[in-house]
Amino acid sequence: MFYVKKVFRSFRNAATGLREAYKRDLSFRMEIAAGFFFILIGITFWPLDNFELALFILSYVLVLMGELINTSIEEALEHLHPHGHERIGISKDIASAAVFIAVLFAVFSVVLVAYRHLV
Template sequence: MKNSFLGKRIRGGGYAIKGAWLLLKHEQSIQVQFVISILVCIAGWYFEITRTEWILQFFAIGLVMASEGLNTAIEAMADFVHPDFHSKIGHIKDVAAGSVFIAALIAVIIAGFIYLPYIF
């Protein structure tokens, strides 16, 4: 069982859950996004948004938090392979941060489409 296909997949899932827990425990940006996600879910419950709007909202939350997690991993990898200042490392980190910015921008636009009609 330990080295079977299923055993390996279950172990891989365990590592992934551990990684998600580490992100939540140690990364301030993920913690902030987690709190914002909870607030947005409270807003969804308050305004009684539709099923499709919930799907879009969870998609946006997942997009932002997953890209932030990958950005964190890339930053950690960059710091590990090259702890000193280097323009290439700066470029890699900037590009990784840019992907989070794009995800966050899309999430804000989705939030606008969902909530502005309920508010105004």
């Protein structure tokens, strides 16, 4: 029984984290909207096969995961050094770079699938 309670607590904590990220981070909200938009466009206007749909969803999930990690790093660093520090800025830039790479992968995926369907 203890294990079941621990699992439910983990789910509750994860839901709280998603809710806090949504409330606090404009980038996270924008990425959620953009991801739903592109997946909806892909499903509506192109006959996506299973691989293409999986590629869209995977790239979208990677962006959201990267943004959640970036947001958690930024929140922790802002708490530790609210007045800023050069090394803190570098750490935040590196975390943002991870999100940027995920976004590039997502854009590449959309372009690849769009090219296949438009040409």
